[in-house]
Amino acid sequence: MVNTGLYIHVPFCIKKCPYCDFYSAAGCSESEYGQYTSAVIRNIQNYLEKYPEIVFDTVYFGGGTPSVMPVSFFRDVLESLKHNLDDGAEITAELNPGTAGEEKLAGIRQSGVNRLSLGIQSAVDSELRDLGRIHNFREAETAVSLARKAGFSNISGDLMTGIKGQTEETLMKSVNALADLELDHISSYMLKIEQGTEYFRNGISSEVPDEEKTAELYLLSVKTLADRGYHQYEISNFSRPGYESRHNLKYWHCDDYIGIGPSAHSCFGGKRYEVPRDLSKFIKEKNQQEIINEDHPCGFFEKAMLALRLTEGIDLNNYPEEAPSVLKQAEKLAGTGLVKCRNGVVSLTAEGFLLSNEIISRLLADF
Structure with missing residues (x-):
């Protein structure tokens, strides 16, 4: 199941x-x-x-x-x-x-x-x-x-x-x-x-x-x-x-979900896709049209980007290959009060969330 x-x-x-x-x-x-x-x-x-x-x-x-x-x-x-x-x-x-x-x-x-x-x-x-x-x-x-x-x-x-x-x-x-x-x-x-x-x-x-x-x-x-x-x-x-x-x-955990209805998005079966914003078409067609946006979602970059939206952050101990690069960037930001790094877990502070797009881009610059 x-x-x-x-x-x-x-x-x-x-x-x-x-x-x-x-x-x-x-x-x-x-x-x-x-x-x-x-x-x-x-x-x-x-x-x-x-x-x-x-x-x-x-x-x-x-x-x-x-x-x-x-x-x-x-x-x-x-x-x-x-x-x-x-x-x-x-x-x-x-x-x-x-x-x-x-x-x-x-x-x-x-x-x-x-x-x-x-x-x-x-x-x-x-x-x-x-x-x-x-x-x-x-x-x-x-x-x-x-x-x-x-x-x-x-x-x-x-x-x-x-x-x-x-x-x-x-x-x-x-x-x-x-x-x-x-x-x-x-x-x-x-x-x-x-x-x-x-x-x-x-x-x-x-x-x-x-x-x-x-x-x-x-x-x-x-x-x-x-x-x-x-x-x-x-x-x-x-x-x-x-x-x-x-x-x-x-x-935010990159788990599977299915979206039903016009404009709904899905991440399921190894693909990310969306339904067109067209109510009439959705009602008339036997199967909703699904436009594939990504063939291989939930790689490290996406998982990390989404995890960094959460206060729990990302545990880089689970990503030994990618960890050195992210930790290097995190150490550069550690004194700003925007990022926390402890025991391999990197997360953003409330102040960091205000600049989340910029900070996440810097943390994941090598990916």
């Missing part, structure tokens, strides 16, 4: 957020939801017919906004893979607090989903309005309460730094408000203005905190989350002990 992650992309939203560059569409119909559900199940079955030995130990419904889907979507998808689903699988669904009614949450939990990831982003309503979110913070608080009532004991919340109008005071309000909700996991992302988004077209770059200020806000959030009992285990991810995202760790 082969433990594998499953990512299912749900390309539907009630409203497209101005900063979001993920593939999604707003205002879709119930019939399209049904067609999409059938296409997801069909593609899962295609994989299981070809690879019956697969055991899914993590499942992740991402988007888009998976919580706009009817409860039957989660029930039917999970039912379709039940014979290949690990008994202790972590099954996550992303949820917008503005779509989280009591009945919907209870139904999602009863379908088999056991972990929620809530797109809270901020506890300051003016910041939420600028982000184009459809919820206010009171609705986020209600969503967490209803989720606990529905039986969810593993809840994550998203927090965004570097957004328009954000100050140290408003960030602290948000960090502490999320911690006060007793979330099990917090993902704290720095806003990045991507080409093709409404933010990019509107030239909002001049209205958000500059790079130096955003770095200060990030480090402040790291310290405050640590003070509130959240361990940083990856650049943007913090958790209480034992609540790290098992699915996302698959990405």
Whole structure:
């Protein structure tokens, strides 16, 4: 049996957020939801017919906004893979607090989903309005309460730094408000203005905190989350002990995962590939089209690059041939406060994470 992650992309939203560059569409119909559900199940079955030995130990419904889907979507998808689903699988669904009614949450939990990831982003309503979110913070608080009532004991919340109008005071309000909700996991992302988004077209770059200020806000959030009992285990991810995202760790550990749906990515069977960003094509075709990006993924360079995103870093004792080069570079950076090196394990500090691309390039310069 082969433990594998499953990512299912749900390309539907009630409203497209101005900063979001993920593939999604707003205002879709119930019939399209049904067609999409059938296409997801069909593609899962295609994989299981070809690879019956697969055991899914993590499942992740991402988007888009998976919580706009009817409860039957989660029930039917999970039912379709039940014979290949690990008994202790972590099954996550992303949820917008503005779509989280009591009945919907209870139904999602009863379908088999056991972990929620809530797109809270901020506890300051003016910041939420600028982000184009459809919820206010009171609705986020209600969503967490209803989720606990529905039986969810593993809840994550998203927090965004570097957004328009954000100050140290408003960030602290948000960090502490999320911690006060007793979330099990917090993902704290720095806003990045991507080409093709409404933010990019509107030239909002001049209205958000500059790079130096955003770095200060990030480090402040790291310290405050640590003070509130959240361990940083990856650049943007913090958790209480034992609540790290098992699915996302698959990405950073270079483990196998299969992506289903338009724009989904996979690393499976010795290849890395993606599905075109085309909902209509995905629904119509028997098998989703998969474009190969890499024939031999997960070599040393990629494993090291991904491992260095984690606070645990990379244990070079497992790579005796490559270790001397990396350790030589690490020693050059040891006095900067950006890199730690101990007993052959190299990792980045919180300050180092702010310059991760540059530092990782230097550490892996010979590969």
